[in-house]
Amino acid sequence: MADRGVGGMAGFLSYSLHRVDKKGRVSVPAQYRALLLNGDKSFICFPSLLGPWLQGVTPKLMQAFMERQNALGAFSGMVEAYPTLVFSQAVEMIPDTDGRIVLPAELLAHARIEEDIAFVGQGLYFSMWSPALFEEEKVRLRERALAERASWVTPEMAAGHTHAVNMTSGGEA
Template sequence: MALFIDTFVNRIDKKGRVSVPATFRAALTGQNFNGIVALPGFRYDALQCAGIDWMQKLVEKMGSVDLFSDAHDDLSITLFSEAKQLAFDGEGRIVLPEGLIAHAKLVDEAAFVGRGEIFEIWQPAALEAHRAEARRRALEKGMTLKNGGGAQ
């Protein structure tokens, strides 16, 4: 499983090309597709991204939703119809399609944000506002993770 941590801000050139952070590319090594999958975020003006293996997990999870139901139809069209496979070029860049650029309100920079098994691409100022608000909510609610019992 790929693991994405840290935040990186990279420039977007006039052709929509942006370098995916080297650590993110390294986490995707060995997958069936040499690139990423990106789709518009559901809750925020950001892009949700991962390797093709993550998309395969989503397909498998769709098996738990009744085929031909409204829920299956809504989820499948939302998840897969706007998802894009974006191949790495020789320099580790991807080309962001106009629709994804518009959704995330990207102009000349993109913030790559590790979120564990996925990463997101944000407009940098929007990310900072979101991160501050998320931190405030987490602290206000006293959110913590339970200790898993330590190392074995």
């Protein structure tokens, strides 16, 4: 789990747009650096298997993923697709004293990142996108979120008529 950042909130939050220079250097958002400096001081970056973006996770989260893998997988005679692709393309990123990292050309190409990069908080991890591609994805995400909302929102909630709950006694106010 990510350590507590500024204000005591744990996790990677917000959207932050940054410029990538010709050498692939980019500043990690200050909020993310605050989390990393309180914990691991680095993060692991790898191409998403789901689309043209990059995933950023703490070393602790990557270690937990490694531990969930089949301990005997190396002896099964089969190559495990997902962990092989993730681990073989993962790169440890250690921000310099100015908070910058250097993203390898292969990662930038996968995410179609040229001049700008969008850091997108996702709680325990974050993603890095071409800003234009993320704007397109937000439209799809909003549609999915509204469809998912319909499955957990009651008609009263949808109409704005929610009941207040007294949190101390557990009853209605």
